[in-house]
Amino acid sequence: MTGTDAPADDQLLRRAALGVLVPGFVGTTLPDWLGDLLEEGMAGVWLFGHNVEDGEQVRALTTQVHARRPQALVAADEEGGTVTRLHHRDGSPWPGAWALGVADDVALTREVMAGLGGQLREVGIDVTAAPDADVNTEPANPVIGVRSFGPDPERVAGHVAAAVQGLGEAGVLACAKHFPGHGSTRVDSHLDLPVLDVDDEVLRARELVPFAAAVRAEVPMVMTGHLVVPGHGDLPATLNPSVLRVLREDLGFDGVICTDALDMAAVAQGWGRAGAAVLALAAGADLLCIGNPVHPGDYDAREDTLALADAVVAAVRRGDLDRERLLEADRRVAGLGRRQAERRAAPTGQTDAAAATRAGRAAAARAVRVTGQVPVLRSPDVTALGGGANIASGARQEVLTQGLARELAGRVVEPSVAVAGSPDRGGLVLVSDDHTDLGSDAGAEIARSLLARCDVLVHTGIRDLPDGDAPACVVRTFGGGAASAAAAADVLRGAR
The missing domain is CATH 3.40.50 (Rossmann fold)
Structure with a gap:
């Protein structure tokens, strides 16, 4: 490489590193530093409850994001039921997954998720970290529970596929989670590292069934879980190439693999956010959800985002991360962003909030x-x-x-x-x-x-x-x- 090539390659790697990052931030308007990084090629932003005042404010915020980079992805955790960001003050107007599983009407699930997706689309949110594809067989599970469609893999699979389809109809990208399955664990990965203590036969007959259904339904994104699968080694799935190969090769998923938040203790305690970012990319992940700077609240969002980008570039320079692997991840995320920008540009009608509330209430009553x-x-x-x-x-x-x-x-x-x-x-x-x-x-x-x-x-x-x-x-x-x-x-x- 000549001296004149080196700066250009540095710029390419930095842009690619930003292109796989989706950070959180503090505030209800777009910070200048975040807007600047979006223009440099950052993948998008992740919204949390503290970023949300009301629908009008969120729409203004997402408009700011897309003005700085049209293909940027705005993501949020909007599952319905107990997990909502858009409605965090008053609660979701839509029932959650377990209630829909109890009702056990996949057409209803599709309608509910289309309604939920319509509200997200209207305020400019591109990606929701839903549906939850975990099969919750452990009643003492501290973090999944009612977020799952139930304990039966086939029933969960049917509702996961319906949810993916409903969100897609609304113009929102679904993200099935937490691969390969968080439902049979007894530890919250926000706080510690869970172990999915099942053999390969059970894994394939139970945990993987809903994810396979999501892939068949053409889910555009799958989120990894921070949990150890003993048959695949000691690394948690997010950082584990053996586990992610199951998703790519066995299930045939060719979309974007997104990590769960890298500030969660399950990976942050053992590897640090920067170390986890590099290992996740090396393992096969494409998009790095950095997490919520308000909780755990021990880092500055701007400094952390810049440090992660630098760590990824440095890892390529050291040979710890394959250069082509980073560029592949960047291309995959950018391609999804471009396709979503085209969908976003298509005209859409306004949602009727009162009608949505009535529909959600009627759906919840079924359970x-x-x-x-x-x-x-x-x-x-x-x-x-x-x-x-x-x-x-x-x-x-x-x-x-x-x-x-x-x-x-x-x-x-x-x-x-x-x-x-x-x-x-x-x-x-x-x-x-x-x-x-x-x-x-x-x-x-x-x-x-x-x-x-x-x-x-x-x-x-x-x-x-x-x-x-x-x-x-x-x-x-x-x-x-x-x-x-x-x-x-x-x-x-x-x-x-």
């Missing part, structure tokens, strides 16, 4: 299951039975309690207030999910006391309550969000 006699409630107290929330979903019990109280003309009260009782109120409604702790601590004692005297329990999770703890009336929604809260309220009002 509601009631045990016992529905009581008469008059302006009840509504109380959440505590429990945390995983990082992917956020504080979802708040959505249910507030939604139920509003729909039933009641009020939200703290558990300690509910325990004391309020004779002037018209009943007690409890809300629980898969994070509700009914163990032996003081909080669990309060929960059991409330369960013993409540009028109805609205349970949003997939786990069964311990024997003897279930009240006389249980309404199961199999997911959170505004749609499921409204559907539960309809039951409690006797509207169903």
Whole structure:
């Protein structure tokens, strides 16, 4: 290489390195540094709840992004149910995956995801990290649960394919996740490194079935999971060429492989964000989701993005990352971006927000299951039975309690207030999910006391309550969000 060639090649590699990065950022408008990197060739941006005020603001933001680079991809985690960014304040107007699996109507799933996709398309979001293609066979799974369509691989496969098709009809790129499957794990990869402890036979007969269906449905993107598959070595799937070869060679996927966020502890703790970025590209990933600078919140988005680009270029120079592998990844992402820019330019009608809300509510109602006699409630107290929330979903019990109280003309009260009782109120409604702790601590004692005297329990999770703890009336929604809260309220009002 001559001296005059070296600067040109440096520029090519830097542009390619930026072309595989999709960072998060802080704020509700496009930062100057991010706009500049988009013009240099960066793949796109990833939106989180803190980037969203309302639809009008998001549309203005995405317009800024696409003005700087038309083929840039704007991505967000919008699954419906418990996981939403666009509706993070009030909850998703669409039911989540498990509720749709309970309803078990693939045409309904396709319609719901087309509706969800239409709202994303209207505000300029190109990619949603959905559908969740995990087969959730582990009730104690702390991070998937109701985000999955269920525990049966064939049922999950049918709904995954329908979701991919519905999103595609709306003009939005689906991204099936978390390959090769996060549903049978008991560790949250945001916090530590899970192990998918299955042999190859089970992997192919269960975990891979929905991903194969997504590939047949022509899903344009698949997201990797940060989890170890023992039969493929010690590296997590995101960094593991053996696992990614299964996706490419065995399942025949030729689209974009996107990583789960590189700031998650499952990979960041062992390899660092820069190390994980290089290993992921070397393993066969094309697009690097960097993550959310607000949470875990230990890095500056601009400095981190620049450092990752530099690390990728340096890895090529050292021989740790094949030059052609980087350029291949860049070409694949750029090609998808160009095709999406063409779709985005096509005219589309406006979505009817009220009609969408009604459709989501009706879809969520298909999943509601009631045990016992529905009581008469008059302006009840509504109380959440505590429990945390995983990082992917956020504080979802708040959505249910507030939604139920509003729909039933009641009020939200703290558990300690509910325990004391309020004779002037018209009943007690409890809300629980898969994070509700009914163990032996003081909080669990309060929960059991409330369960013993409540009028109805609205349970949003997939786990069964311990024997003897279930009240006389249980309404199961199999997911959170505004749609499921409204559907539960309809039951409690006797509207169903």
